[in-house]
Amino acid sequence: MNDEEDLAAEGYAWGFARQERELPEEEYRAHMRLLDEVDEEELEGLDLKDADDYVLWAAAQAFEELERHEDAIAVLKRIAASTSPHPALDYPDILFRLEELLKDRGDYxxxxxxxxxxxxxxxxxxxxxDERRAEILILRGEPAEGLRLFEKTARAFPDDPWVPLRAAWALLTSGSYGEIPRLIDWCEKALKKVKHEEEARAAASEIDRLRRESEARRKRRARLDPEGTGPPAGLEAVKEDILAALDAEEARLTGNPPRTQDARARAEERLAALHARASKGWDDAVEEQKESLIAEFDELRWDVVGVAERFGIELPGVDD
Structure with a gap:
């Protein structure tokens, strides 16, 4: 394989073939073992005190694969503070990854x-x-300023549907739905210019997912409006009511992440109540033998857990 075919993965300046060829064998194999072979228990027991950036990057990816985001952040912060760069690593990529994880938990x-x-x-x-700054502006409650920066940034990437997709998902997460149809149109116009078939399919799938989710959230909000049609009857109504409350809670925490002990306690209480309601809905669906709703309430319980985990909140009595 020549260097043109040996494309570097995220976080790497070199492809894996070049790493294997140019790095000491022991160093490369230790790195790959962390990526491919180490289980959670062994990862927890690793002594990373004197590890270099190359080993730490493998450990960070392993922690992320296990959804141990707090551990991944701690390791990535060590790489960010390093004064001994490793030639096989792409430090802007790694800093972007740390930024993404910090943004997701509200550490803007x-x-x-x-x-x-x-x-x-x-x-x-x-x-x-600037694209990522615009996303943070929207998430922290400045949608107009964020959209202005997105539109400025998009001029540099007119053929990239992921720029308006990033903007739209940020708006959706923060509870601002009005601009999303325009952004979906923007995504679809950019999609027509994408020439790589696999990339085009991935972007089209994400646009469809965004459209479905934004429409579902818009309808849930409309049902709760005093002049709306109201939710459907029975357990379906319970599910939609919990989903609408979870939408609102996610938007609340996104715009104002809980940083004090008191704020975290209140957020935990609200999310625990939503989880309890979803669990009660699951029990009722089981009793009524409604298979589709059993699955939907189970998914809803884990949606609540996912929002809690995003902000580092551990709900009591919830097993993995």
Whole structure:
């Protein structure tokens, strides 16, 4: 395999064939073992105290694969603070990954300086950094300013449907639905310019998922409106009511992430109540032998857990 075919994966400046060829065998094999072979128990027992960036990047990916996001963040922060860069790694990619994880849990003030660091390393990534800044503006409750920055950024990437997709998902998560139809149109126009078939399919699938989710959330909000039609009857009504409450709670926590002990306790109480309601709905669906609703309430319980975990909240009495 030549270097043109040996494409580097996310976080790497070198492809794996070049890593295997140019790095010491023991170093490369230790890295690959962390990626492919180490289980959760062994990962927890690893001594990473003196590990270099190359090993830490493998460990961070392993933690993420296990959805151990707090551990991944801790390891990525060590790489971000490193003064001994490894030649096989792409540091802007790694900083973007840390920014993404911090943003997802609402640590916007920690995430933003990482984008400045990326620009310092590679000024060609300025527009990509602005795209992520725009997303954070929307998530923290400044949708108009965020959209203005997205539109400015999009001029640099007119053929990239993922730019308006990022904007639309940020709006959806923060509970702002009005601009989403326009953004979907924008996505579809950009999609027509994508020439790579696999990339086009992935973007089209994401656009469809966005359209379905935004329509579902819009309908749930409309049913709860005093002048709306109201939810459907029975357990379906219970499910839709819980989903609407979860939409609102996610938007609340996205715009104002819980940072104090008191705020976290209140958020935990609200999410635990939603989880209890979803569990009660599951029990009732089992009693009524409604198979589709059994599955939907089970998924809903885990949706509540997912929102809690995003903000580092552990719900009591919930087993993995």
């Amino acid at each position: 003030d920690e995430a933003l300086p990482l984008l400045h660091r990326v620009e310092q390393i590679d000024s060609n990534l300025r527009e990509r950094c």
